[in-house]
Amino acid sequence: MKINGNEIRPGNVIMHKDGLYVAVKVDHVKPGKGGAYAQVELKSIIGNTKLNERFRSAETVERVSLEQRDFQFLYAQGDALVFMNTESYEQIELDTDFVGDRAAFLQDGMMVTVEMHEEKPLGIQLPAQVTLEVSDTEPVVKGQTAANSFKPAILENGVKVMVPPFIAIGQKIIVDTEEVTYVRRAD
Template sequence: MKINGNEIKPGNVIEHNGGLWVAVKTNAVKPGKGGAFNQVELKNLIDGTKLNERFRASETVEKVRLEQKEYQYLYAQEDALVFMDMETYEQLELQADFVGDRKAFLQDGMTVTVELHEERPIGVSLPDQVTLEIAEADPVVKGQTATSSYKPAVLENGVRVMVPPFITAGEKIIVATDDISYVRRAD
């Protein structure tokens, strides 16, 4: 689907210079002299490189539609992660670095969303929040108030997170996967 350069919005995926790019930031600029343009910060979906590009209103770009499909995480195998298509039961194997640092949050049986472009995986979205157990947490310092700063703790998957002082080892908490932050105690 073709769109004008000034219609590019953050989150749009476009075909540009022979690659797939997602618009991270956009800024419509109307200079006093010359035509208006859209200053767009793009991120390559394949290799993660960034690019700043100007698109004039008269230019057209190809907006790409990504297919989103649910997969179930099965297991890790050396440096690969194995997922199963929830409808066809076919298995999909992706490199571990495809998921990045968030791979520590993958749990057996977890449902993830894989974005595909022409049947080729482009990205993996994990659930926004996961429940994990605290493996170790520093003890509360006497006299420390509940409103004071958070303390470091280590989750069962080895990831470090800052938690409120009342959280102890063995408790289950909910963690946001996008910024690895404490949300609340799990019920």
């Protein structure tokens, strides 16, 4: 879908210079001399490059819609992670690097959202929070207050997080997958 240069908003995905870019920051500039333009900071979706571009209102750019599909995590196979489309039952393999550090939070049967463009996966969203068991931490110390004191804990998936002093080995906790932080004790 074509849009004018002054209609670009943060979060829009556009086709620019034969690549897909997401608009991170947009400033509308009206200089005293000459026409107005939009100063747009673009971040490449595929690579990790950034661009600063000027778009005049008369210029048009191609706005791209990313398709979001639900996939179920099946299993890890070497450096590949296998997911299944819940509607068509087709399976795709994604590199562990594609998911990044958050791959440690994947659990069998977990539902994720994969952003796709022309049948090519571009991004993945895991659930915001997961429940994991604490496999190792320091023992509970009687009389220790919970006022801003945290201790390190290792979870069943090998990830380290800081937890309150009352958390013991074997307890299940809820962890934020984006920030990799303790949220609360699981019920």
